[in-house]
Amino acid sequence: TVTGVQTCALPVLAMTDALRRRFGNREEIAHTIHYICCTVEGGSAEAIKWINQFNVLILDEGSNIDIRLFGRLLKCLPNLAQLVIVGDLGQIFPIKQGCPFYDLVKTFPQHSFLLTENKRVEQDSRILAESAALIRNGKSEEVTFAPGSPLEFVQRDDTMEVLLAKLLAPIKPLDDVMKMQFNALRNMDIKQLKKAI
Numbered sequence: 001t002v003t004g005v006q007t008c009a010l011p012v013l014a015m016t017d018a019l020r021r022r023f024g025n026r027e028e029i030a031h032t033i034h035y036i037c038c039t040v041e042g043g044s045a046e047a048i049k050w051i052n053q054f055n056v057l058i059l060d061e062g063s064n065i066d067i068r069l070f071g072r073l074l075k076c077l078p079n080l081a082q083l084v085i086v087g088d089l090g091q092i093f094p095i096k097q098g099c100p101f102y103d104l105v106k107t108f109p110q111h112s113f114l115l116t117e118n119k120r121v122e123q124d125s126r127i128l129a130e131s132a133a134l135i136r137n138g139k140s141e142e143v144t145f146a147p148g149s150p151l152e153f154v155q156r157d158d159t160m161e162v163l164l165a166k167l168l169a170p171i172k173p174l175d176d177v178m179k180m181q182f183n184a185l186r187n188m189d190i191k192q193l194k195k196a197i
Contacts, residue, residue, distance in 0.1 A: 033065070033073050040076040055081040062087030067098025127151065160189075160196040 039047045057077055059065065062085035065073075074080065085101050093099050105112045128151060131143045145151045154163065182197075184190045 033059075033069060037069075037072050037076050051077060052079050055079045057083050059083065059085045060087075062101040063089055063091050063099065064094055065099075065101065066094035066096035067100050068096060069094075070098075070100040160192040164193070164196045 036051070040051050054077065057073075057080055059073075064087070085104065087101050089102055089105065093102070127145060127149070131145075131151075131153065134140060134142050140153075143153045145153070154167065157163075158166075182193055184193055
């Protein structure tokens with residue numbers, strides 16, 4: 001029986017805020033791992049009473065959590081009955097030793113589910129992500145967008161300022177310019193683009 005669900009993320013406040021928004025802006029439902037651990041390890045009766053109402057833990061960005069932090073978190077949740085870990089084994093692994101998410105997926109494949117299609121983003125955004133992968137792999141000539149798509153692939157053969165002027169020239173209403181979104185694969189290009197804008 002589910003008595004309470006707690007959602008944890010790595011110590012990134014923006015990530016925790018995003019999780020809270022997904023759960024109807026309920027502040028009590030999502031915290032960083034370190035917040036949970038420090039609150040419970042402080043040992044106050046109020047903190048223990050608070051944490052004991054949760055028996056389900058949803059752990060976001062699970063691939064980034066090292067074994068020591070994972071063990072510390074589990075120790076702080078004495079009533080834990082169910083554990084759901086969400087993560088991407090294709091992302092960065094923990095900096096510190098051990099990757100419990102990887103170990104659990106490999107040890108219990110029957111309890112692991114692989115999402116093969118991105119359900120969070122629109123079709124154009126999926127195409128954009130696929131295009132980025134093609135460009136990274138030196139296959140930029142294979143980048144194509146569906147007819148009528150608002151996406152356009154542009155190779156830079158001028159300075160960033162000249163390229164930007166060419167892209168913005170045909171756009172007249174200021175509102176349309178403000179809706180434009182530029183994506184670049186390298187940090188260097190992003191910095192140049194920001195400076196040009």
